[in-house]
Amino acid sequence: MRKFSMLIVLLVVAGFALSAMMAVSGSPDNDDRPAFPGFDDLKEAADTDNWRPYFPRQYEGWVGTAEMRETMYGGGGKAEAEDMDIKRINYLQMYPFLKVNYDGFPFSKGYYRSRGHYFALNDVIDTRRLPDWDARPATCLGCKSTDVVRLQAVHRDNWYAKSFAKVVGDNTIGCLDCHAPGDAEVRHARDWLDEGMAHGTFNNIDPEGRTDLVCAQCHTNYHFHTETRKVVLPWSTGLHVEAQLEHYDADRRSDEWVHPQTGALVAKIQHPEYELFHEGKEVNVHSMLGLQCTDCHMPTARAEDGERYTEHKWTSPLTHVESTCMDCHSRWGVEGTIERAEGVQGRVYRKQNRIGRELADFIEAVGEARANGGLDDDTLTRLQAIHREAQFYWDFIWVENSNGFHNWGEAHRVLDNAEALIKEGMELLNGS
Ligand code: HEC
Ligand code: HEC
Ligand code: HEC
Ligand code: HEC
Numbered sequence: 001m002r003k004f005s006m007l008i009v010l011l012v013v014a015g016f017a018l019s020a021m022m023a024v025s026g027s028p029d030n031d032d033r034p035a036f037p038g039f040d041d042l043k044e045a046a047d048t049d050n051w052r053p054y055f056p057r058q059y060e061g062w063v064g065t066a067e068m069r070e071t072m073y074g075g076g077g078k079a080e081a082e083d084m085d086i087k088r089i090n091y092l093q094m095y096p097f098l099k100v101n102y103d104g105f106p107f108s109k110g111y112y113r114s115r116g117h118y119f120a121l122n123d124v125i126d127t128r129r130l131p132d133w134d135a136r137p138a139t140c141l142g143c144k145s146t147d148v149v150r151l152q153a154v155h156r157d158n159w160y161a162k163s164f165a166k167v168v169g170d171n172t173i174g175c176l177d178c179h180a181p182g183d184a185e186v187r188h189a190r191d192w193l194d195e196g197m198a199h200g201t202f203n204n205i206d207p208e209g210r211t212d213l214v215c216a217q218c219h220t221n222y223h224f225h226t227e228t229r230k231v232v233l234p235w236s237t238g239l240h241v242e243a244q245l246e247h248y249d250a251d252r253r254s255d256e257w258v259h260p261q262t263g264a265l266v267a268k269i270q271h272p273e274y275e276l277f278h279e280g281k282e283v284n285v286h287s288m289l290g291l292q293c294t295d296c297h298m299p300t301a302r303a304e305d306g307e308r309y310t311e312h313k314w315t316s317p318l319t320h321v322e323s324t325c326m327d328c329h330s331r332w333g334v335e336g337t338i339e340r341a342e343g344v345q346g347r348v349y350r351k352q353n354r355i356g357r358e359l360a361d362f363i364e365a366v367g368e369a370r371a372n373g374g375l376d377d378d379t380l381t382r383l384q385a386i387h388r389e390a391q392f393y394w395d396f397i398w399v400e401n402s403n404g405f406h407n408w409g410e411a412h413r414v415l416d417n418a419e420a421l422i423k424e425g426m427e428l429l430n431g432s
Contacts, residue, residue, distance in 0.1 A: 062175070100363055389421055
């Protein structure tokens, strides 16, 4: 198997190198396009419309993220109105157990399915989780806006603790988040990522110099620093779920709260796409083959005039399997590949929802026993520890946006551990 993988890696690397070379040289019809002069002013560079004249194809892709698509388990949303007038998929209606699991935390008040980059600013402004703009920390803007690049340049780490209302502007995620304003080179612009990587806790890949670090700026778990309110990536002891729990256990984190029913201290996990894809204890075949986020979410496209460029319409790869998966899976065909991917996702999707409900039942059972005064201190302490750990594992997979596709082996391992804990807790509760 090792030799077989090495051969595939070599073939894949050669293939991608070739297509990258063609992307650079294949721009025959660019003559009437103005040369990129670079921006001196970060305010100008933060407005994505200003990049349009120089890079119309990438700009078109960016605008295209406003398109609503639905796949079997993913895609950004629905074209028709779903909840009020905001065209969003309401998770609290779809999965009522979430209200129990997140009870006492803002996610029990408003939780919608994520959608394209075009909507990011709008959706954070609109969130029903933290409606008070003055009380909300500016950090919430951290993953939603190019303005952050300017805020960081001007205020260093002193802007995070300001009020959201003071710093919010008009710009959603855009070019400046991933490209340097002077020469448009791909680079990441969030120093919390460098701080996270400085722990040196990657096991499976060497992140240094990888293109997909631009995605790791935002598609990771995080919490706020207690004093500065700056984003912290919880990678001090490692990136897989047990290591992150260890990081949380060392201190109380900003997104931990005491669950009103069980009294346990629990943590809210946020979208760990980067960690699940590259750094599980179960190794992911696609990451091991050398694939990065960009390979599946930003495939090479060819314009009508033959120009090759990188697709900038971040969406579900299952909407463009032809340009993304067929180099390796042509034997399965387009339909066959989608079917297999959905098969992999379906098994994780059903399990994560079943365990989500089991967790809610457990929480309610503990809550009731606790309210009735029927638990001695030792038993309650053990039940709370079980709640904390089980919820951490379940949420890590539930909030990850690929429904297991990014690393199905790891997703099952982590969910199975959550379920075993809940079972242990139920037995303890029923035996007492
Ligand atoms: C091997 C191909 C592949 C790679 C590499 C990959 N993904 Fe994905 N990603 C997918 C597939 C397939 C889905 C599921 C889409 C669906 O359910 O419609 C997905 C889903 C997603 C989603 C949710 C999108 C949606 O439509 O619901 C996000 C966000 C995402 N990936 C980000 C990332 C990030 C960040 C990385 C790098 C750490 C990454 N992906 C690497 C294939 C890939
Ligand atoms: C500056 C932060 C930021 C960066 C950088 C970023 N993303 Fe996102 N991404 C988000 C946010 C926030 C959302 C959800 C927006 C919403 O729901 O309004 C999102 C949504 C997405 C979606 C759609 C999810 C869905 O459910 O439809 C995909 C796919 C995606 N990102 C992939 C990527 C990839 C791949 C990269 C790297 C090339 C990347 N993103 C870089 C913040 C970021
Ligand atoms: C989430 C990160 C991200 C954002 C946002 C983003 N890009 Fe890119 N861009 C990339 C990546 C990754 C590549 C491919 C780099 C590689 O593989 O060499 C790329 C490549 C490019 C290239 C080189 C030509 C090509 O197509 O490969 C240009 C030009 C470009 N982007 C312009 C833009 C413009 C203009 C915007 C805003 C409308 C933008 N990008 C937004 C990540 C991003
Ligand atoms: C660089 C080559 C490569 C690319 C690109 C790639 N895959 Fe894979 N994929 C593999 C290999 C190798 C395996 C493991 C061996 C196998 O199952 O054939 C695999 C396994 C899978 C499996 C598991 C099948 C099963 O039933 O166990 C699914 C599903 C899958 N890939 C879907 C996709 C999708 C969807 C895309 C595009 C978004 C994609 N792959 C892109 C190489 C690739």
